[in-house]
Amino acid sequence: MIISAAAPDIVADADLYGPDPYDLNFIYPVPKELSTSKLKLVPFIPRLHGEAFLEGTRGKESMFKLMPLALEGPGDFLRCVESFMRRDKLHVLFAVIDTTRPDTTRPTLGGSLAGAIGLIHTVPDALVTEIGPVIVLPAFQRTHVGSHAVGLILRWAFELPSAASPGLGMRRVTWVTGLMNAGSSGLAMRMGLKYEGLMRWACGMPEVEGFPKEGGKPSREGDPLPGLQGRDSLLYAQCWDDWEGGGRELVERAFARVV
Numbered sequence: 001m002i003i004s005a006a007a008p009d010i011v012a013d014a015d016l017y018g019p020d021p022y023d024l025n026f027i028y029p030v031p032k033e034l035s036t037s038k039l040k041l042v043p044f045i046p047r048l049h050g051e052a053f054l055e056g057t058r059g060k061e062s063m064f065k066l067m068p069l070a071l072e073g074p075g076d077f078l079r080c081v082e083s084f085m086r087r088d089k090l091h092v093l094f095a096v097i098d099t100t101r102p103d104t105t106r107p108t109l110g111g112s113l114a115g116a117i118g119l120i121h122t123v124p125d126a127l128v129t130e131i132g133p134v135i136v137l138p139a140f141q142r143t144h145v146g147s148h149a150v151g152l153i154l155r156w157a158f159e160l161p162s163a164a165s166p167g168l169g170m171r172r173v174t175w176v177t178g179l180m181n182a183g184s185s186g187l188a189m190r191m192g193l194k195y196e197g198l199m200r201w202a203c204g205m206p207e208v209e210g211f212p213k214e215g216g217k218p219s220r221e222g223d224p225l226p227g228l229q230g231r232d233s234l235l236y237a238q239c240w241d242d243w244e245g246g247g248r249e250l251v252e253r254a255f256a257r258v259v
Helices: 046-057 075-086 145-158 182-190 240-256
Strands: 039-043 092-098 112-123 128-136 172-178 194-206 228-239
Touching: 039 145, 046 075, 046 092, 046 112, 075 092, 092 128, 092 145, 112 145, 128 145, 145 172, 145 182, 145 240, 172 182, 172 194, 182 194, 182 228, 228 240
Parallel strands: 128 172
Antiparallel strands: 039 092, 092 112, 112 128, 172 228, 194 228
8 A cells, every 4th residue: 555655744633534424435336334244344434433443553553664654643544544545536445343343332333443444546447456455453463354354355346246246347456565564465365366576666655753664765865755765565466367266265265264
């Protein structure tokens, strides 16, 4: 996922939670819910999910050290949601809800907020999109959450609009992650995406005081973006014929897995 270091600065505090009523502003219709027996994805609405997300990351900001996010404080994630996700018609973000764990303080969620996942850089004319971000909160890592969330996004992206579970009919879905992010690479491959190559200097890694990043590379003297390191990224992808040729069954097996 590539997010400009300047993106969090363009949203005023009064706009952190977006418009009311909330407008997802995605180029395609967005389902109210995508679900398995253990998890559901619903559109990420800051007024409903923002507090739970910030609570789940409080004191654990190191989880973002490999991601190209410019976060100087808890509210900056919501700035990214508003500026980078909602205001761009080619991006959409979902809240990941673990339905096996009730949240007694937020019963209307139908479970516990476990993370966020979305689609970015969608190209309708080519039927191509990218999965991102993929964020699993620390309390839910090494559980079913990551595989179920990614599987639901893949199924929605690849299934045809005429299918029993209607989807977007994408031809190609990509996944971009940092060279050092072994967890992200592992999840991509487990869910059927194939490694396609190394992209050198593919995105920027903002240097934020108090929020150290890993995997950044210093640029040359006189670079027009001082303070923004570079990052090499790994590219993974799955295409419609991969999906039809076994990808769908791999996802269904992940959904059916007991642990």
